[in-house]
Amino acid sequence: MKKSTLEFVITAGPTREFIDPVRFLSNPSTGKMGFAVARAAAAKGHKVTLVSGPVSLGTPKGVKRVDVVSAREMYAAVKSALTPGCVFVATAAVADWRSAVFSNRKLKKTEMTGILKLVRNPDILKSVKGCVKVGFAAETHDVLKEALRKCREKKLAMTVANDVTEAGSGFGSDTNRVSFVFADGSVETFEKMSKLSVARRIVRACEGFCS
Ligand code: C5P
Numbered sequence: 001m002k003k004s005t006l007e008f009v010i011t012a013g014p015t016r017e018f019i020d021p022v023r024f025l026s027n028p029s030t031g032k033m034g035f036a037v038a039r040a041a042a043a044k045g046h047k048v049t050l051v052s053g054p055v056s057l058g059t060p061k062g063v064k065r066v067d068v069v070s071a072r073e074m075y076a077a078v079k080s081a082l083t084p085g086c087v088f089v090a091t092a093a094v095a096d097w098r099s100a101v102f103s104n105r106k107l108k109k110t111e112m113t114g115i116l117k118l119v120r121n122p123d124i125l126k127s128v129k130g131c132v133k134v135g136f137a138a139e140t141h142d143v144l145k146e147a148l149r150k151c152r153e154k155k156l157a158m159t160v161a162n163d164v165t166e167a168g169s170g171f172g173s174d175t176n177r178v179s180f181v182f183a184d185g186s187v188e189t190f191e192k193m194s195k196l197s198v199a200r201r202i203v204r205a206c207e208g209f210c211s
Contacts, residue, residue: 031055
């Protein structure tokens with residue numbers, strides 16, 4: 001029987017990995033794709049928790065939002081939002097690395113050696129279990145191959161692949177040209193469309209996985 005109301009947990013935006021109070025490692029993610037998925041899912045009557053890194057976007061109607069800064073905070077917020085059988089859509093551009101040390105006081109230029117020791121952040125999407133998982137693959141080359149590898153490695157129902165070198169696709173843009181790559185290797189490629197239209201298709205695919 002089809003479950004008509006699903007629980008979505010969605011990550012969005014970048015994370016910031018602070019080195020000292022005034023310096024951090026991050027990336028240009030604006031959160032637009034994740035906020036669009038949250039909006040599209042809530043508009044279909046689904047229960048939505050949106051775990052967002054630092055972005056300047058308003059919360060979509062009907063969405064519960066949890067703001068975080070670092071990857072480790074995002075992981076903790078995701079773990080407490082997950083419910084068995086929920087749908088986890090990971091759109092966030094999580095920083096893969098953080099500084100091995102954090103200084104509570106601003107480091108002086110003269111104290112810095114020019115070498116920053118990094119440690120890996122947790123892979124949130126890979127670690128989550130017991131949910132239908134959808135990931136993103138923002139790539140510059142071998143886009144579909146990488147997307148399928150992610151599907152298999154992270155046990156995803158689907159990876160949304162996009163080539164971030166293409167105009168009107170990826171970071172900051174209001175449009176995206178994506179392919180859905182499924183765990184069985186099948187691929188559905190779409191024309192360039194608004195991120196909200198991509199989001200509606202993602203939500204529809206998730207409804208299909210849970211039917
Ligand atoms: O392996 P890669 O970082 O390219 O995978 C991208 C996918 O994994 C995205 O869906 C992203 O949100 C998710 N991810 C994550 N935690 C990380 C790194 C990536 O959830 N530390």
